[in-house]
Amino acid sequence: MKVIETIDLNIYYKEVHALKNVTMSMNKNSITALMGPSGCGKSTYLRTLNRMNDLIEGCKITGQVLIEGEDAYAKGVRVDELRKKVGMVFQKPNPFPMSIFENVAYGLRVNGIRDKKFINNQVEKALYQSALFDEVKDSLKKSAMDLSGGQQQRLCIARALVIEPSVVLMDEPTSALDPISSAKIEELMFSLKKNYTIVIVTHNIQQAARISDNTAFFYIGELIEYGSTKEIFTNPKHERTQNYITGRFG
Amino acid sequence: MITLNNSGKKKRLKQNIIFWVFRLLSFSVVAALFVILAFIFIKGIGVISWDFITEAPTEGMTNGGIYPAIIGTLCLVAGSMIFAFPVGVLAGIYNNEYATYKPLKNFIRIMTNNLAGIPSIVFGLFGMALFVNQLHFGDSIIAGSLTLGLLVLPVVIRTTEESLAAVDNTFRHASLALGATKWQTTRRVVFPIAFPNVLTGMILSIGRVSGETAPILFTVAAYFLPKLPSGIFDQVMALPYHLYVLATSGTDIETARPIAYGTALVLIAIVLIINILANVLRNYFGKKFKVK
Numbered sequence: 001m002k003v004i005e006t007i008d009l010n011i012y013y014k015e016v017h018a019l020k021n022v023t024m025s026m027n028k029n030s031i032t033a034l035m036g037p038s039g040c041g042k043s044t045y046l047r048t049l050n051r052m053n054d055l056i057e058g059c060k061i062t063g064q065v066l067i068e069g070e071d072a073y074a075k076g077v078r079v080d081e082l083r084k085k086v087g088m089v090f091q092k093p094n095p096f097p098m099s100i101f102e103n104v105a106y107g108l109r110v111n112g113i114r115d116k117k118f119i120n121n122q123v124e125k126a127l128y129q130s131a132l133f134d135e136v137k138d139s140l141k142k143s144a145m146d147l148s149g150g151q152q153q154r155l156c157i158a159r160a161l162v163i164e165p166s167v168v169l170m171d172e173p174t175s176a177l178d179p180i181s182s183a184k185i186e187e188l189m190f191s192l193k194k195n196y197t198i199v200i201v202t203h204n205i206q207q208a209a210r211i212s213d214n215t216a217f218f219y220i221g222e223l224i225e226y227g228s229t230k231e232i233f234t235n236p237k238h239e240r241t242q243n244y245i246t247g248r249f250g
Numbered sequence: 251m252i253t254l255n256n257s258g259k260k261k262r263l264k265q266n267i268i269f270w271v272f273r274l275l276s277f278s279v280v281a282a283l284f285v286i287l288a289f290i291f292i293k294g295i296g297v298i299s300w301d302f303i304t305e306a307p308t309e310g311m312t313n314g315g316i317y318p319a320i321i322g323t324l325c326l327v328a329g330s331m332i333f334a335f336p337v338g339v340l341a342g343i344y345n346n347e348y349a350t351y352k353p354l355k356n357f358i359r360i361m362t363n364n365l366a367g368i369p370s371i372v373f374g375l376f377g378m379a380l381f382v383n384q385l386h387f388g389d390s391i392i393a394g395s396l397t398l399g400l401l402v403l404p405v406v407i408r409t410t411e412e413s414l415a416a417v418d419n420t421f422r423h424a425s426l427a428l429g430a431t432k433w434q435t436t437r438r439v440v441f442p443i444a445f446p447n448v449l450t451g452m453i454l455s456i457g458r459v460s461g462e463t464a465p466i467l468f469t470v471a472a473y474f475l476p477k478l479p480s481g482i483f484d485q486v487m488a489l490p491y492h493l494y495v496l497a498t499s500g501t502d503i504e505t506a507r508p509i510a511y512g513t514a515l516v517l518i519a520i521v522l523i524i525n526i527l528a529n530v531l532r533n534y535f536g537k538k539f540k541v542k
Contacts, residue, residue, distance in 0.1 A: 050427060057350075084429040094420040096439055097539040110430035110438065145540060156424070163428065 001028045002069075003167060003197040004049060009063035011044055013056065018044045020221045021063070026214070028166075031189060031198045033212035033229065035205060036244070040218040042201045046169050049199065050086040051079050068166060084111060087160035091172040093152035095144035095159070100136050103144045103155055107163040122162050129195075130158035131188050150181025157188065161196075168192065170200040174207065186211050205245055209233050217241045287518070294515030297508045303516060306476035307509075310501035316513050321478055322391075322486030323460055323520065326470065329395025329482070330402065330459045335452055338403050342410025342448075347436050359411075366404035371464040373401045378468035392482040394470025401465055402455035409451025413444035418541070446536035453528040460521050463490040489517040 004026040011019035019041045026032045034042040047053045048065055051072060065072040072082050095103050104123040113119060123140075127133040132154040136147070144155055153173060160168055170189075174182035189198055189211055202208050208215050209229060216226040217240070225232060225241045236242045305315035341362075349355040377397030387393040417440050425435040441448075463471075471491035479486045496510040497503065 052423065052427060055423070055426070080429040080431055083427055088427040090420060090424065090427075092420060094418075094424045096421060096424065097443055097541050106425070106430075106438070107428040110425070110428060110434045143540070159424075159428065 002026070003028045003067070004199070005064075005066040005069075006045075006048070007064040007066070009045070009048065009065065010061065011041075011048060011053065012060040014058040018221055019048075022223045024216060024223060024226050026197055026199060028197055029193055029195075030213040031193055031200065031211055032214045032216065033208035034199065034201045034216050034218060035203070035208045036218035036224075038203075039220070041221045042216075042218045043171055045218070046171055046199060046201050049167065049169055050083050050088055052088065054079065084163055085165050086167040086169060087163065087165035088169045089153070089156050089160055089171065089173045092176050093149055093156055095147070095152050095155050097143065097145055099141050100144050100147070100155060101140040104158050104162050107159060111163060123158075126158040126162040127155075129161050129192065130154045131184065131191075132158055148181070150177050150184060153177060153181065153185060154188065157185075157192075161192075165196070167197045167199065170198065172201050172203060175203060182207075205247070209245075217244060219244075290511060290514050290518060293508070294511035294513075297512035298515060302512060307474065308476075311474060311496060312502050312505040312509070316487075316489070316492060316509070316516060318476055318478060319487040319489045319492040319513070320516060320520070322471075322488040323490070323517070325391050325479065325486055326394050326398055326466065326488055327456055327460050327524070329391055330398035331452065331456065333396055333399035334402050334406050334455060337399070338406025338451070339410050339448060341403075342407045342414065343436060343441070345407070346411045346414040347432065347440065362404045362407050365400075366408070369464075370401060370462055371467075373397055374465040374468050376400075377465060382469055387483065389468075389470055389472070389485045390483045391470055391479055391486055394466045394486075394488075395482075397465045397469045398459045398462060401462065402458050405455050405458065406451045409454070410444070410448050413447030413451075414440060416447065417443045442535070442539045443541060445539065446532045449528055449532040449535070453525050453532070456524050456528065457521050460517065460524070461490055463494050466491055489513055489520070493517065 002025045006025070007023050009019060009022040010017070022041075022045060034045060036042050044053065048061065049067065049072070053059045053061070061073065067082065067085055071077070072086075096106060098106070101123055104126050105119050108119050108122055124133065127136065132151060135151060136142075136155075144152065147155060153176075157168075157173075174185050177185065186207065189200070192198060200208075200212070212229045214227065215229045215232045217224045217232065217236075217238075219240055225236060225238050227237075232241060233245060236245065302315040303320060304317050306318050307316065308314035341358075345355060345358055349358065374397065377393060377400070381387045381393035381396050382389060385393075421439050421443065422435055425439045426432070430438070466488055470485060471488045472485040473495060475485060475487050493510055493513045496506045496513060
């Protein structure tokens with residue numbers, strides 16, 4: 001089942017044509033890796049899916065973005081409702097300067113949930129899902145700022161999961177982390193696949209190969225190639241893709 | 251190979267000279283403060299007593315205490331903050347978080363700076379024209395507080411804006427990505443992080459408000475009023491104006507001289523105490539919302 005679909009998607013930052021006619025779709029409970037050299041448009045694409053690009057002045061978009069079949073950019077769509085369906089994890093771990101518990105509970109509170117018992121349950125579940133619960137269960141009241149970088153990033157994942165989105169976008173989630181923390185996050189993504197559809201932007205080609213079901217290769221705003229990860233890495237159709245994954249340019 | 255020895259020595263000498271100039275200059279600032287404080291303290295401590303801070307002036311202000319002026323100044327500080335703090339903070343939030351149209355934003359910013367550049371006596375005249383006469387508040391705590399509030403409004407607005415601008419955008423994005431609205435993001439995440447620095451603006455304004463004479467001259471300050479105000483439409487004495495009166499136009503300036511220094515000492519002490527309290531508050535929130 002297609003959870004995400006973009007049709008003839010074009011994005012302009014003022015005069016710059018950042019994304020050109022991108023048509024692609026992602027299936028439910030899959031991990032899709034977006035890779036390509038810096039400035040290729042992969043992050044731009046990701047940020048279109050939860051409309052974070054709205055925050056950038058002079059950003060214009062044409063074409064369609066369908067999330068669970070609904071046009072994300074249609075008139076009358078409430079951005080905050082869309083973002084409840086499409087969660088996001090950022091490149092740099094960015095927990096709020098609050099307690100661990102409050103960080104995770106935040107998504108529930110801003111969406112008007114007051115039921116304490118429900119909040120407790122959801123927070124615990126999200127921390128459990130993000131493989132952080134055992135490490136923090138005795139220090140939920142402590143500041144999230146005291147956690148290590150890797151723990152902070154898993155907390156950010158828990159924070160995104162607590163409102164039960166159907167899609168989780170990850171923008172280079174391990175690029176600021178050490179290898180061990182990165183490995184933990186990758187492991188985590190595997191387990192999250194059961195319940196969520198994951199789209200991850202990565203600079204790390206091996207990471208894309210390791211974790212994703214499908215891989216998209218972007219180059220200067222164009223979607224060069226998109227297919228199953230196995231196919232892309234063993235038998236790329238385009239020379240550029242081949243050059244990129246073999247490290248001839250990047 | 252070129253010889254570096256000589257130029258290296260010269261470089262170090264230069265560095266040392268510059269360093270000492272900077273050091274001396276920054277010490278001289280501290281020294282100036284200590285000289286002023288010591289001067290006021292030595293001259294004023296003689297008249298300080300429990301009665302001095304709890305009694306009204308007597309005998310043509312050449313004897314007795316300054317209790318009404320202390321209360322008056324505290325009223326004015328509180329009144330002006332009640333007005334300036336919410337208005338200034340909300341204006342700062344609007345300008346940094348909401349205003350998106352750049353020319354409007356710049357216009358507001360320039361006007362705020364201009365407001366800060368207006369001499370305080372002009373605020374006094376304006377306060378008299380608007381609050382005292384036009385709005386018929388008369389010489390009163392409310393007229394004085396509003397005038398003082400206007401005076402420090404730019405300080406509060408600017409520090410609020412700057413504190414908000416210093417908050418990393420990643421926090422805003424994280425919150426918005428969770429489906430929070432802009433207001434929720436501002437109220438729950440951005441403002442708490444900025445709050446300790448916003449308090450700095452309040453501390454600065456309190457110092458300013460408690461020491462200003464010109465704006466209260468025509469709007470609230472009483473020459474001699476040995477009783478406490480019963481409401482916001484009453485006149486009060488205030489420490490800076492009382493000091494001015496004692497030093498320039500009292501009934502017997504020479505006899506009142508020690509009282510003038512005592513008044514100055516009390517004024518400085520009050521500002522210091524309020525600053526310390528505000529700093530404690532700032533540190534508390536600074537720890538609570540510390541960003542690493």
